[in-house]
Amino acid sequence: MSHPNPYDVQKAEILDVIEESPQIKTFQLKLEKPLEFETGQFVELSVPGVGEAPFTPSSSHYQKEEIEVSIMKTGFVTEKIHEAQKGDIFGIRGPYGKGYPLDKFKDRDILLLGGGVGLAPLRCLLQTLIHDIDDYKSITVCFGAKTPQDMIYKDQVDDWKSYDKIHHLCTVDKCKPEDNWQGCTGVVTVLLDDIEIDPKDAVAIVCGPPIMMKFGTFSLLDKGFKEENIYLSMEKKMYCGFGECRHCVMGGYYACKDGPVFSYDKIKDVEKIWE
Amino acid sequence: MGKFQKNSLRMDKAALVKFFKEVQDQFDIFLPYEIDKDDPDNLKLKKFQGNDDFVINKYRTIDPLKSLFYLSSESVLPPTAKEDKRIIAGVKNCDLLSLGVHDAALLEDNFVDPNFEKWRKNTYIISSDCDAALSTCHCNILGHKPYPNTSGEDKARFDLNLSLVDDNYLITVGSEKGQELLDLMKQVSEVDEPDNYLLNELERQHEEIDKKLEQINEEFSPDRDVSVVSKVKDGEVWEELCEECVQCGGCTNICPSCYCIIVNDESIDDNFKRIRTWDSCQLSGYARVAGGESPRDRLWERFRNRYQCKFDFIKQNFSQYGCKGCGRCISVCPAEIDLREVIKALQEV
Numbered sequence: 001m002s003h004p005n006p007y008d009v010q011k012a013e014i015l016d017v018i019e020e021s022p023q024i025k026t027f028q029l030k031l032e033k034p035l036e037f038e039t040g041q042f043v044e045l046s047v048p049g050v051g052e053a054p055f056t057p058s059s060s061h062y063q064k065e066e067i068e069v070s071i072m073k074t075g076f077v078t079e080k081i082h083e084a085q086k087g088d089i090f091g092i093r094g095p096y097g098k099g100y101p102l103d104k105f106k107d108r109d110i111l112l113l114g115g116g117v118g119l120a121p122l123r124c125l126l127q128t129l130i131h132d133i134d135d136y137k138s139i140t141v142c143f144g145a146k147t148p149q150d151m152i153y154k155d156q157v158d159d160w161k162s163y164d165k166i167h168h169l170c171t172v173d174k175c176k177p178e179d180n181w182q183g184c185t186g187v188v189t190v191l192l193d194d195i196e197i198d199p200k201d202a203v204a205i206v207c208g209p210p211i212m213m214k215f216g217t218f219s220l221l222d223k224g225f226k227e228e229n230i231y232l233s234m235e236k237k238m239y240c241g242f243g244e245c246r247h248c249v250m251g252g253y254y255a256c257k258d259g260p261v262f263s264y265d266k267i268k269d270v271e272k273i274w275e
Numbered sequence: 276m277g278k279f280q281k282n283s284l285r286m287d288k289a290a291l292v293k294f295f296k297e298v299q300d301q302f303d304i305f306l307p308y309e310i311d312k313d314d315p316d317n318l319k320l321k322k323f324q325g326n327d328d329f330v331i332n333k334y335r336t337i338d339p340l341k342s343l344f345y346l347s348s349e350s351v352l353p354p355t356a357k358e359d360k361r362i363i364a365g366v367k368n369c370d371l372l373s374l375g376v377h378d379a380a381l382l383e384d385n386f387v388d389p390n391f392e393k394w395r396k397n398t399y400i401i402s403s404d405c406d407a408a409l410s411t412c413h414c415n416i417l418g419h420k421p422y423p424n425t426s427g428e429d430k431a432r433f434d435l436n437l438s439l440v441d442d443n444y445l446i447t448v449g450s451e452k453g454q455e456l457l458d459l460m461k462q463v464s465e466v467d468e469p470d471n472y473l474l475n476e477l478e479r480q481h482e483e484i485d486k487k488l489e490q491i492n493e494e495f496s497p498d499r500d501v502s503v504v505s506k507v508k509d510g511e512v513w514e515e516l517c518e519e520c521v522q523c524g525g526c527t528n529i530c531p532s533c534y535c536i537i538v539n540d541e542s543i544d545d546n547f548k549r550i551r552t553w554d555s556c557q558l559s560g561y562a563r564v565a566g567g568e569s570p571r572d573r574l575w576e577r578f579r580n581r582y583q584c585k586f587d588f589i590k591q592n593f594s595q596y597g598c599k600g601c602g603r604c605i606s607v608c609p610a611e612i613d614l615r616e617v618i619k620a621l622q623e624v
Contacts, residue, residue: 003387007351007538007549049547051540053565075565210568237564239538242386245554246535247562249584250570252591257385271508272570 006242009046009091014084015066020152021145024117025082026058026070029090034064038099039128040121040233040261044241045069046077046091047084053077054096054238056260058120060127061099070120070152096241097260100125100205100231109137109197111225113216115144115188115208119152121233122207126160133165140195143170144188144212148179169194188212189219199224205261207233214274217264227265234259234273281425282438282474284446284457290464291437291444292327297463298362299323302399305343307336307365316409316606320363331365332439333407334421335601339531340370344394345377347528351538352549356393362456364401364437368423369414369601371402371431373531378432379593380534399452402433406480408487411602413615415488416495419600422481425449440476445469495615501586501596503621510575512624516617517578519610524555526604526612527581532589532597535561556580582617 012029020026035043039061046052053075059068073082084090110129114122122143129139141160145151151172160166169191171184184190188208204225206216213232220230236248236255248255251270253262267273286294295304304323307330311317318336320343323329343363349355381388382395404422405412414421422438423431425447434453437444446466448454460466507513527533536551554561557577563569571577589597598614605613 003389003392005351005354005389006386007354007389009352046540046549049540049542052538052549078565209566235564235566235568236570237562239536239551243384244381244386244388244534244536245538245551246556246584247537247554249588252588254592272576275568275570275572 006240006244007093009044009093012045012090012092014086014088014090016086017084020070021150023074023150024070024072024152026068026152027081027084027090028066028068029092030066031064031092035067035092035095036064037061037095039102039125040100041095041097042241042260043069043092043094043096045071045081046093047080048089048091050080051077052091052239053081054241054256056121056124056233058123060124060131062128062131070117070123072117094241096256098258100261102128105129105203106135107137109140109202111140111142111195111197111202111204111220113142113188113192113204113206113208113220115212115216116146116150117152118208118212118233119143122205123153123156125205130160130163130166133163136165138165138167138197139163140167140197141169142188142191142195143168144172144191144208145170146173148172148175148181167196187215189215192219192223195223200226201229203229203231205231205233210235210274227268228263230264231261232264232267233261234267236260281447282445282469282477283448284466285469285473286444286446286460286464286466287442288327288444290460290466291331294460294464295323295362296325298459299325301360303359303361305361305363307331307333316411318365329365331403331437331444332405334405334409334412335367335369335603336365337603337606339529339601339603340366340374341377341531341534344374344398345381345388345391345534348550348552349390350548351389351551354389354393356390358393358397361394361398362401363398364403366400366402366433367405367601368402368419368421368431369412369599370531371400371423371433372414372419372599373601374400374432376532376589376593376595376597377534379595399434399456400432401435401437401456402431402449403436404438404481405484406439408484408491409602409606410491411605411613412488412600413492413495413602414600415485416492416499416615417596417598417600420481421484421488423449438477438480440473440480443469443473445473445477492615495619499618499622501618503618503624504579504582504585505587507621507624509624510573512621513575513579516620517575517612519612520557520574520578521610522557522559522574522577523609524557525607525609527555527557528553529603529607530598531601531603532585532599556584582614586618
């Protein structure tokens, strides 16, 4: 009996490319067949002949045939991905890993804390939460970026703010006067001083560069969030996405199979999680 | 598998050679051959050469069994494992046990590696008992025997096992595939039942090799606590242990149970192949992400990772250690780093 090849891909046609920032583009992809994924799971996206890299879709799991993926140019594969044009074909396989435990978020205050391209998976989550907004008590969005130009999804903020349950806060590390920046300045954790939710029973979902995740987590703990209510997206090297290549192993866990999202209590004793 | 009886049949070497000759058109046959008379660690798996020069007994080959099941580089898209039937003979218990790690990881977990599955399915494994040991052999201190367990729940993953006693092979069937081989053997060669002398002699041989391994490893306690690999976190201790390491990655490449890979695309004209290639956690770029961060930037961290993977992480993942005591990593190391010594040093911290 032969099993399906886990490396098989389906075709994903680029419907449109949105320039979110100088380093980040969002690719709207049309898939051959629907991708049955859960919010928080990731896919391996490939440029044929170039290679693959893991990404979490930035659109909700309620969109299965046309998905969006926001990608920062950081390495060999992402550079080639950024060169792709409307009409080009990517390969896609997945989904992999475990989604966010949405059941546990029901009827609770939810905080999304994100920085840089870490906003991509958080926007997937935010869109899913908005789809079922009656199920949740409130959603506080704390987004950060290096400069106003690096802040992605700016055009969607008004839409998010139109929901009574959503509180949107944002900050940039630095800005120039000519940027006309209306929000805060400072690292993303400064926004936590302004949140109005009771941390004791709230959940926080954190995604961003490792240093931001580290200090974000410590700030949340200081605020009174519980370890088991802080969810972290772990960025590790991944080739396969399903447990073969072992590059993402963190102690006894695989970031690909057991994550990529872990609650802090589960991984706090694993060495070197922030690097 | 309780239905297969242990050491119930016998054949001599001439009969075995005759069998290989008869079936070499149906099977690719791989056997250990001596390649260097001066170095005892000199057995290499090669295609059957039509004569009786092969060495089915002694100890493990230089090359790990994985080099025939999980090739150093092979295409996964499309998968390129061949359909041809193969016999690999003279496989020792350390390699069989390591194959068990790969079965757990690549067949029995949440996915099936397409090449491994095919190689595995088309290959008939004829294992054999060690009747000699290299100075690096240490399966005994990990609780294993230098000959496959031929019965019970934790029976080794062989199809046929041959135990060499005084120019006789005592045959144990380990699977339906083994039975298939035995039926073929019976068609072309003489197979009969062993007498009590041979059975007793085999038992004596087993005791002898067990004792030999105990002697080789007498400095290393058999009930050693390997959890020290994770408990000892002091970088200075590890730095000292890997002072001589040249980061060649030989230890992981030659390890029969290591299976870390990278996946890359290879363009061929307008087409491409997706290739998986052995990787080594000892190399500096191994865990580095595109953004530049690496959880193990320093050599001692990567050196420690190998020990933790073998004696902690793989155990958490698959309920067994990732080291079966073949000692190849010791033999291959240009810095002469001895895994047994490292663990002993950690225990003494």
